[in-house]
Amino acid sequence: MAKVESIRNIVLCGHGSSGKTTLADAFLTVTKTVTGDPSVEDGTSICDFDPEEKKHKYSIEAAAINFTHDGKNFNVIDTPGYPDFIGQVIGPMQAVDTALIVVNAHSGIEVNTRRVFKEAENAGLGRMIVINKCDDENADIPALVNSIRELWGTKCVLLNVPVGKGQDFRGVMSTLDVPEDTTDALVDPRLIKEPLIESIIEVDDDVMERYFEGTPPTKEELTKLIVRAVSEGNLIPILCCSARSKIGVKELLDAIVMCGLSPADVHRKAQNGSGEVELKPDESGPLVARAFRTRIDPFVQKLNFIRVYSGKLKRDDSVAASSSRKAIKMGMLLRVQGESTEAIDSAGPGDIVAVAKMDELHTGTILGDLELPEIQFPTPMVSLAVTPKSRNDETKLSGALHKVVEEDPTFHLDRDAQTKELVMTGMSELHLKVIQERLIRRDKLEVDTKEPRIAFRETIQAKADGSYRHKKQSGGRGQFGEVHIRMQPLARDTNIEEFATKANFNSMKNHHYNEKANFLWIDSVVGGVIPGNFMPAIGKGFAERISNGVIAGYPVQDVCVEVHFGKHHDVDSSEAAFKTAAKHAFKQVFEKARPSLLEPIVKLDVTVPEANVGDVYSDMSGRGGRVAGSDSAGGNFSVIHCEVPLREVTTYSRTLSSMTGGLGSFTMEFSHYDIMPPNVQQELIAKSSVKDDDD
Secondary structure: OOOHHHEEEEEEEEOOOOOHHHHHHHHHHHOOOOOOOOOOOOOOOOOOOOHHHHHHOOOOOOEEEEEEEOOEEEEEEEOOOOHHHOHHHHHHHOOOOEEEEEEEOOOEOOHHHHHHHHHHHHOOOEEEEEEEOOOOOOOOHHHHHHHHHHHHOOOEEEOEEEEOOHHHOOEEEEOOOOOOOOOOEOOOOHHHHHHHHHHHHOOOHHHHHHHHOOOOOOHHHHHHHHHHHHHOOOOEEEEEOEOOOOEOHHHHHHHHHHHOOOHHHOOEEEEEOOEEEEEOOOOOOOOEEEEEEEEEEOOOEEEEEEEEEEOOEEOOOEEOEOOOOOOEEOOOEEEEEOOEEEEEOEEOOOOEEEEEOOOOOOOOOEEEOOEOOOOOOOOOOEEEEEEEOOHHHHHHHHHHHHHHHHHOOOOEEEEOOOOOOEEEEEOOHHHHHHHHHHHHHHHOOOEEEOOOEOOOEEEEOOOEEEEEEEEEOOOOOOEEEEEEEEEEEOOOOOOHHHHOOOOOOOOOOEEEEEOOOOEEEEEOOOOOOOOHHHHHHHHHHHHHHHHHOOOOOOOEOOEEEEEEEEEOOOOOEOHHHHHHHHHHHHHHHHHHOOEEEEEEEEEEEEEEEHHHHHHHHHHHHHOOOEEEEEEEEEOOEEEEEEEEEHHHOOOHHHHHHHHHOOOOEEEEEEEEEEEOOHHHHHHHHHHOOOOOOOO
């Protein structure tokens, strides 16, 4: 195990084609960790080893490598650059301490660059910006640096500058330790040194006061303070390189050694039984670790990647796990290099390792007795109904897709209650297409898919009340149950504990809340008119109804129901009778309470050439979208911020590519649900049918 201070845990992130994977391969080459010259283009990359990645020539999954440089132990996680695979970025960000945000010198700041920059900030990571491909003939480094500083502020400062331009790019020059001869520098480093020093020393009032009084900081003071400045977000160093030619890569590694954060420099919090505690990277402290990534490997089966924050993790140890009711026994620990693994005995604070074939572990599982904040993955919104081409593969399909669910937190799988179809949901068309390719390659399974299915919902807009009596007599014991309910809309931001009180429901005895559906039902029955043993059956009736829908077969949400009266029969009443009565009472009252369909609204950030901004505005208006504004993205590009119904943009990539000649890009994430236009509602309702099992 390495000392905490000598560890550098890094995530490489940025937009697609910025050269992240080539940079990861260059790290291994420059540090002589591997021989030869691994390449994405010829399919020999250490990180892009998956067959789909080799085929498409871009990263689809996060990949881990490790090496040493200048006495420091590096764990680097290379992540995909396209927003379709953003889940593979968010998980690894919880396992590292510094984010290297890679920018293409030619393309500039692209839409996913902005997103990962913000995700890194939200994760509390130190950030460094790498301008890659500085040998591109069309690269304008000074203009790009200005764009970076305009977008993210003057805290972004060059730590080195290119020597030579385009094909003549032949090195980098430090702006902190400026050489005497600066004639070949593309940007004069002497003009940058002063603002760089000021950014560093702003974190220490004494040093800053002495500096403005005429006493410059010592080299030792700058070395100590630069890490703190990066940790506090006061400084975001910008570095230049060409990963393909390896120019500037050693200097980049030197910069990470100097100002990249160690596990001791990142302040994390955990929860114990008494509240929040600081999580210290202490080997003798309590064990706190988390599985942040899962990969299903054809050879070693399931592989879980784990970051240790505190304590020591050893093979064969029995440890508490948040995903298991009892302690689990750890298997063999593995150090990972791309697709290769090496067995090790233990891991300490800051270490990133993997374990194989442990069914109890999943992405997000916490090891130890403390709690960590949950990893927040985006909500997938694009769905396809999927069936195997061969009927003999029904069972095989479910197993294959559940493996994808295990390794991809942004992929969901559901069985539609009405159509009985298996529905897979992902981030985009491309995301689902790649998963289908994986099914063919890994599971020898071909599938058919239907048009995207949107996750619509049902709700109400008014109050209503009513009752239903379920009565059947067919000889012998009959069926009897009568349920009276009041129904009202329930806002998403309602504080349930403050709302579900006797001040609002005079006779309330109990309340039950389904957070996912934002569904609350109140038990206000008094006088024994419905015996207490039948109330769970009423709850089951409600649960089935909110799952199956009322007007169009979509799940119900944002509703409050109060059961306030009813009747029973000493002989004929049963759980089944009250469950049926509850379902029908719910349906009848729901239909009186101005029922409506809700549709998902997504946030769309569209990056296009400035010449196409008007086209996007016009197109969004035609889709029923709302443009919230736009920002300059530099390089004659703009980012347009929109909110639009998901049903209008499930195939937006095709439209945008046609509109911009392939130059446009976008990110999409779920925003909220909103009432659907009446004409669209009627079309959906007309095509739908809601059937009850007891009809």
